[in-house]
Amino acid sequence: MFLPLARDSCKMAAVLITGSLVVGIFFLIAFLFRWRKIDIPGPKGIPLIGNALQLSKDLPYIQIQEWAKEFGNVFKLQLFREEVVVCSDYETIMMTRSDDFAGRPKSWRFTLSIPGGDKAILFQDFNQSLKLMRKLTVRGLKQYGEASDRIVDISLESIEECITEFLSHNGEAFNPIIPLDRCITKFIMNLMLGENVDFIEDDFVAVEKMQRGMEHMAQGSGQELDIFPWLRHFGTKSYRVLMEMNKAGCDSCKTWIDRYRSKSEESNSNDTKSITTVLGVLLTAYDDGLIDMDNVNGVLFETAVAGTLTTKAHLDCFILLMLNYPDVQERLIAEIQAAIPADKSPTLADREKLPFTEAVILENFRFMSPAPLGVAHKTTCNTTLRRYKIPKDTQIWTNVWAAHHDPRYFTDPLTFKPERFLNSDGKAYKLADVKSLFPFGVGKRSCLGEKIGMDRIFLFVSNMMHRLRFVPANKNNIPSCDLKTFNTAITYQSPPFCLKVEPLDKNG
Numbered sequence: 106m107f108l109p110l111a112r113d114s115c116k117m118a119a120v121l122i123t124g125s126l127v128v129g130i131f132f133l134i135a136f137l138f139r140w141r142k143i144d145i146p147g148p149k150g151i152p153l154i155g156n157a158l159q160l161s162k163d164l165p166y167i168q169i170q171e172w173a174k175e176f177g178n179v180f181k182l183q184l185f186r187e188e189v190v191v192c193s194d195y196e197t198i199m200m201t202r203s204d205d206f207a208g209r210p211k212s213w214r215f216t217l218s219i220p221g222g223d224k225a226i227l228f229q230d231f232n233q234s235l236k237l238m239r240k241l242t243v244r245g246l247k248q249y250g251e252a253s254d255r256i257v258d259i260s261l262e263s264i265e266e267c268i269t270e271f272l273s274h275n276g277e278a279f280n281p282i283i284p285l286d287r288c289i290t291k292f293i294m295n296l297m298l299g300e301n302v303d304f305i306e307d308d309f310v311a312v313e314k315m316q317r318g319m320e321h322m323a324q325g326s327g328q329e330l331d332i333f334p335w336l337r338h339f340g341t342k343s344y345r346v347l348m349e350m351n352k353a354g355c356d357s358c359k360t361w362i363d364r365y366r367s368k369s370e371e372s373n374s375n376d377t378k379s380i381t382t383v384l385g386v387l388l389t390a391y392d393d394g395l396i397d398m399d400n401v402n403g404v405l406f407e408t409a410v411a412g413t414l415t416t417k418a419h420l421d422c423f424i425l426l427m428l429n430y431p432d433v434q435e436r437l438i439a440e441i442q443a444a445i446p447a448d449k450s451p452t453l454a455d456r457e458k459l460p461f462t463e464a465v466i467l468e469n470f471r472f473m474s475p476a477p478l479g480v481a482h483k484t485t486c487n488t489t490l491r492r493y494k495i496p497k498d499t500q501i502w503t504n505v506w507a508a509h510h511d512p513r514y515f516t517d518p519l520t521f522k523p524e525r526f527l528n529s530d531g532k533a534y535k536l537a538d539v540k541s542l543f544p545f546g547v548g549k550r551s552c553l554g555e556k557i558g559m560d561r562i563f564l565f566v567s568n569m570m571h572r573l574r575f576v577p578a579n580k581n582n583i584p585s586c587d588l589k590t591f592n593t594a595i596t597y598q599s600p601p602f603c604l605k606v607e608p609l610d611k612n613g
C-alpha cells in the first residue's frame with residue numbers, strides 16, 4: 106500500500122527540486138546579466154563582467170576620455186550588473202546640476218567601513234537627512250565673517266610649523282610628505298574639535314589610517330560586496346577588514362568626542378561647545394535629539410578624510426610642479442617678495458596683490474583635477490540627459506579631468522600654463538568666473554569645504570613661497586609631476602620623493 110505512494114512522492118520531490126533549480130538558475134542568470142535597460146551607446150563588454158576589466162585601475166579618467174572620443178560625451182559603461190552613465194564634457198556635466206542628479210549610489214563597501222555608514226554626507230542619498238547634515242556641517246565649519254579670521258589663524262599656525270620643519274633640514278634632502286600631511290591634518294582637527302582640544306600624535310595616526318582605508322577601497326578593495334552584498338552574511342575576509350576599519354574609525358571618533366566633552370567640563374563652561382567647531386555643532390544637535398551618534402561619527406570621519414586627502418593631493422602636486430617649472434617658482438617668489446614685507450606673513454587680504462599666485466593655484470586645479478572623476482552621483486527620478494532617457498537610480502560619473510583638458514576651453518591643455526588665468530590687465534580670474542573649471546564639483550552635492558580649501562591653499566602657497574624655495578635633491582633626476590606616475594583613488598597620491606629647500610632672505 107505504502108510503496109507506490111512513497112515512489113510517487115519521491116518522483117514528485119525530484120520534479121519539484123529540479124523545477125526549483127531551473128527557476129532559481131533562470132533568475133540568477135537574469136539577475137547577473139540584468140537585461141540592458143538604458144539605451145545609450147558604450148563600449149562592448151564581456152558577459153557578466155561588462156567593461157569592469159577594461160577600465161584601467163590607475164588611469165580610469167584617461168581611459169574614459171578615449172571611449173568618449175568613440176561613443177560621444179554621454180556614453181554607458183556596464184560594471185557587472187550596474188549600468189553607469191558617463192559625462193565627459195563641460196556642457197553635459199553642467200546638465201547634472203539639477204536635483205534629478207543629486208543622489209549617491211549605495212556602495213556597501215563604503216557603507217560598511219565608515220563609522221555611521223551612509224548617515225553622514227558623502228555617501229548619503231539625496232534626502233532631508235542629508236540636507237540637515239550638510240547644513241550643520243557648514244555651520245560648524247563657519248567659513249564666513251569673523252570666524253574666517255580664526256580659520257586664517259589656525260591655518261597660519263600649522264603652516265608655520267611645516268615651514269620650520271622644512272627649514273630644519275638645513276639644505277639636506279628630505280621627504281616633504283609627512284610634515285605636509287601633518288600640517289593639513291592638524292588644521293582639519295582644529296576645525297573639527299577647536300584649538301582648545303590638543304592635537305596629539307594618535308590623531309595623526311588615526312587620520313592616516315582612515316585615509317589609507319578610503320584609498321584602498323576606492324582602488325577596488327571590497328568591491329565584491331558592492332556586486333554581491335549578501336556576501337557580508339558569510340563573514341568573508343573583505344567583510345572582516347571593512348568591519349575592522351569601521352571599528353577603528355568609531356574608536357577614534359569616540360576618543361575625539363570624549364576629549365572634547367572632558368575639555369568642556371574641565372573649563373566648566375560651554376566654551377569648547379562653540380558653534381565654530383564642527384563637533385560643537387554636531388553635539389548640540391545630538392543633545393537636542395535632532396541627530397544620532399551615527400550622524401556625528403560619520404561627519405567626523407568624512408571631514409577628517411575629505412578635508413585632508415584632496416588638499417594634500419593639490420599641495421603635493423604644487424611642490425612637484427615647482428621643482429619641474431623653476432621659472433614659475435621664481436615668478437611666484439618674486440611676486441610675493443615684492444608685495445609682502447619680510448616681517449609679515451601673507452594673509453587672505455593680500456590676494457589682490459598676488460594675481461600670479463592665484464593663477465598658479467587655479468592652473469594647478471585644472472592641470473591635476475584633484476578628484477579626476479568627481480564622486481559618483483545617482484539619478485533621483487526618471488530624467489533625461491541630452492537626447493537620452495535615464496531611469497531613476499542610475500549611476501552618473503563625471504569626467505572632470507577630461508573637461509579640464511578640453512582644448513575648446515583650455516588651449517594647449519597638457520601644458521602647465523598659469524598665465525591662462527590672468528586677464529589682459531594682469532589680474533587673476535576668480536574660480537567662480539571660470540565656468541569650465543570646477544574642481545569642487547557642481548550642483549547640490551558640490552564640496553562644502555570649497556571656501557576653506559581655496560583659502561587654505563592660498564595661505565599655504567603664499568607663505569611657503571614667502572619663506573623658501575623648493576630645489577631638486579638631484580638636478581639630474583627631478584621627481585615627475587606626470588599624473589600617469591601617480592596612484593589614483595578618488596584623488597591622487599604621488600610616488601614618494603625627496604627635495605631640498607633654501608631659505609629666502611629679504612632679497613629672495
Ligand code: HEM
Nearest residue numbers: 226227411412415416475476480545546550551552554558
Ligand atoms: C582642495 C580641496 C578640496 C577639493 C578639491 C574637494 C573636492 C570635492 C569634490 C570633487 C567633491 C564631490 C562633489 C560631487 O559629488 O559633485 C567633494 C565633496 C565633499 N567635500 Fe570636498 N574638496 C576639498 C576640500 C574639502 C574640505 C576642506 C572639506 C571639509 C572640511 C571637504 C568636505 C567635503 C564633503 C563633506 C563632501 C561631500 C558633499 C556631499 O556629498 O554632499 N572637502 N569635495
